[in-house]
Amino acid sequence: MGTPVKTEPLVLGIETSCDETGIGIVRGHTLLVDAVASSVEEHARYGGVVPEVASRAHLEAMMPTVDRALREAGVKLADLDAIAVTAGPGLAGALLVGVAAAKAFAYGLGKPLYGVNHLAAHVAVDQLQHGPLPKPCIAMLVSGGHSSLLLVPDVAHGVTSLGSTVDDAAGEAFDKVARVLGLPFPGGPHIDRVAREGSGSAIPFPRGKADDGTLDFSFSGLKTAVARYVEKNGGSMNIADVAASFQEAVVDVLTRKALAACRLHGVDHLLIGGGVAANSRLRALAQERCEQVGVRLRVPRPGLCTDNGAMVAALGSELVSSGVSPSELTIPADSSMPITMVTA
Amino acid sequence: MLVLAFDTATPAVTVALHDGRRTLAESTVIDARRHGELLMPGVSAVLGDAGVAREEITHIAVGTGPGPYTGLRVGLMTAQALATALGVSSYGVCTLDVLAYESGLTGPFLVATDARRKEVFWAEYAGQRTRVRGPAVDRPGDVPGDLPILGYGAKLYPEAVGAARIVAGAPEHPSAAALAALAAEEIAAGRTAGAVLTDPRPIYLRRPDAKIPGPPKKVTVL
Numbered sequence: 236m237g238t239p240v241k242t243e244p245l246v247l248g249i250e251t252s253c254d255e256t257g258i259g260i261v262r263g264h265t266l267l268v269d270a271v272a273s274s275v276e277e278h279a280r281y282g283g284v285v286p287e288v289a290s291r292a293h294l295e296a297m298m299p300t301v302d303r304a305l306r307e308a309g310v311k312l313a314d315l316d317a318i319a320v321t322a323g324p325g326l327a328g329a330l331l332v333g334v335a336a337a338k339a340f341a342y343g344l345g346k347p348l349y350g351v352n353h354l355a356a357h358v359a360v361d362q363l364q365h366g367p368l369p370k371p372c373i374a375m376l377v378s379g380g381h382s383s384l385l386l387v388p389d390v391a392h393g394v395t396s397l398g399s400t401v402d403d404a405a406g407e408a409f410d411k412v413a414r415v416l417g418l419p420f421p422g423g424p425h426i427d428r429v430a431r432e433g434s435g436s437a438i439p440f441p442r443g444k445a446d447d448g449t450l451d452f453s454f455s456g457l458k459t460a461v462a463r464y465v466e467k468n469g470g471s472m473n474i475a476d477v478a479a480s481f482q483e484a485v486v487d488v489l490t491r492k493a494l495a496a497c498r499l500h501g502v503d504h505l506l507i508g509g510g511v512a513a514n515s516r517l518r519a520l521a522q523e524r525c526e527q528v529g530v531r532l533r534v535p536r537p538g539l540c541t542d543n544g545a546m547v548a549a550l551g552s553e554l555v556s557s558g559v560s561p562s563e564l565t566i567p568a569d570s571s572m573p574i575t576m577v578t579a
Numbered sequence: 580m581l582v583l584a585f586d587t588a589t590p591a592v593t594v595a596l597h598d599g600r601r602t603l604a605e606s607t608v609i610d611a612r613r614h615g616e617l618l619m620p621g622v623s624a625v626l627g628d629a630g631v632a633r634e635e636i637t638h639i640a641v642g643t644g645p646g647p648y649t650g651l652r653v654g655l656m657t658a659q660a661l662a663t664a665l666g667v668s669s670y671g672v673c674t675l676d677v678l679a680y681e682s683g684l685t686g687p688f689l690v691a692t693d694a695r696r697k698e699v700f701w702a703e704y705a706g707q708r709t710r711v712r713g714p715a716v717d718r719p720g721d722v723p724g725d726l727p728i729l730g731y732g733a734k735l736y737p738e739a740v741g742a743a744r745i746v747a748g749a750p751e752h753p754s755a756a757a758l759a760a761l762a763a764e765e766i767a768a769g770r771t772a773g774a775v776l777t778d779p780r781p782i783y784l785r786r787p788d789a790k791i792p793g794p795p796k797k798v799t800v801l
């Protein structure tokens with residue numbers, strides 16, 4: 236305590252937990268630049284992210300992406316107040332590249348380092364678009380790597396896990412079902428597109444754990460049910476109906492559980508983030524169901540939902556303004572960093 | 580001249596500071612799993628020991644491997660970002676060249692380090708600073724020739740390489756002090772884009788492990 240706190244800090248955020256090398260720069264809650272170099276095309280032919288390919292790409296892309304971000308934001312490294320980086324969770328080797336870069340920038344510039352939790356960053360990013368987060372709020376994070384329901388009293392100080400997937404992440408189910416349907420990787424956007432021509436109620440796919448009283452998710456049974464359906468009906472199936480019905484099963488469970496969390500904890504603000512939050516049906520159904528029960532819904536624009544550096548910078552900025560102590564240069568890249576740790 | 584040098588291509592996380600005439604401070608920790616945690620604190624400790632402020636550094640030199648990739652990238656990413664933050668140049672040096680230089684040997688010899696998966700990274704030298712073949716990655720028994728051999732890769736596989744060839748008393752892992760001294764000599768001689776100093780980019784020698792998936796597996800057994 237007693238340290239003067241900067242209210243509009245200029246923060247560089249580095250994100251390398253998966254296949255996107257993300258560099259974001261924010262001033263307070265204002266996004267100055269969000270630069271992303273993606274290796275997704277290199278992974279597409281493997282049908283999923285290959286950790287070593289991602290790690291190599293991060294090292295190649297880091298300095299050019301930092302240069303581009305600084306140039307577009309019109310700031311110099313020396314102007315920065317802090318460096319924030321995803322310390323976990325994520326792919327260990329990929330995280331390590333970002334953490335090494337962040338430590339070197341922080342040490343070389345003599346600025347504080349914040350190793351932050353990727354999930355908390357998915358929550359904090361919404362402040363760049365919709366202003367300060369209501370305290371508390373419920374956050375649902377859904378992507379290829381995570382499916383979590385969180386209670387967020389204050390994103391700078393602590394997040395509680397209310398539930399998560401017991402098997403596949405929601406985005407993983409999209410990728411796997413896309414493969415079964417012969418659609419390219421990553422599956423999310425393709426299923427979203429194809430589903431628009433189909434009916435979500437055509438095939439009654441199972442809703443895993445929908446009524447089990449917990450706030451956990453399960454998508455592996457659904458994925459298997461879709462694969463069985465495709466095997467059985469192969470040539471005669473309507474692919475748009477399969478995609479739409481699968482998608483409906485996922486977003487039905489997601490929105491039901493998210494609103495159950497709001498009801499249980501008496502919270503009237505729901506935030507949805509992560510790559511699957513870019514799904515148009517999830518956004519529409521969540522809006523409809525939130526309105527029915529008087530919950531305010533916040534979903535960042537799709538570009539801020541997928542992994543990016545802006546979200547890391549946004550959380551870093553929040554930590555600086557809240558007077559949270561910086562991380563040590565000894566911090567590890569923690570592939571299984573628990574959500575209860577906002578900073579490393 | 581103040582050269583900060585480090586190498587993370589082997590189990591050694593090694594850092595040194597050299598003023599063009601001598602090593603001012605160095606730190607080496609052997610820990611194959613914590614390069615990312617140990618490197619920056621090592622840099623900070625070395626500068627502290629030497630009583631040098633980071634702004635006084637004039638050049639950065641980093642080992643480019645070959646070496647196990649996860650650790651290797653820590654050194655290279657750190658060199659690139661630190662050089663940019665400090666506004667100085669950074670250079671790469673092949674990690675096997677550092678071991679060769681450090682050995683002080685004059686005749687022809689081989690250097691080998693651990694490549695994991697029962698293989699070694701190796702190169703052949705005509706002398707202390709003249710690489711004539713490699714770097715390459717092979718099974719220890721497939722490293723050609725019968726020259727004397729040094730480095731941890733030789734020590735790990737005495738039967739495959741022939742115990743009698745292993746140079747007694749030679750370094751097993753590279754030291755940043757040798758890396759710094761070699762880089763300082765090259766920089767002083769103006770050879771900043773020669774055979775020794777390169778861009779700070781990794782030498783991998785292997786393609787990433789990844790298989791293109793086959794068609795989806797059947798889920799029903801009928």
Ligand SMILES: [Zn+2]
Nearest residue numbers: 353378509542
């Ligand atoms: Zn994410």
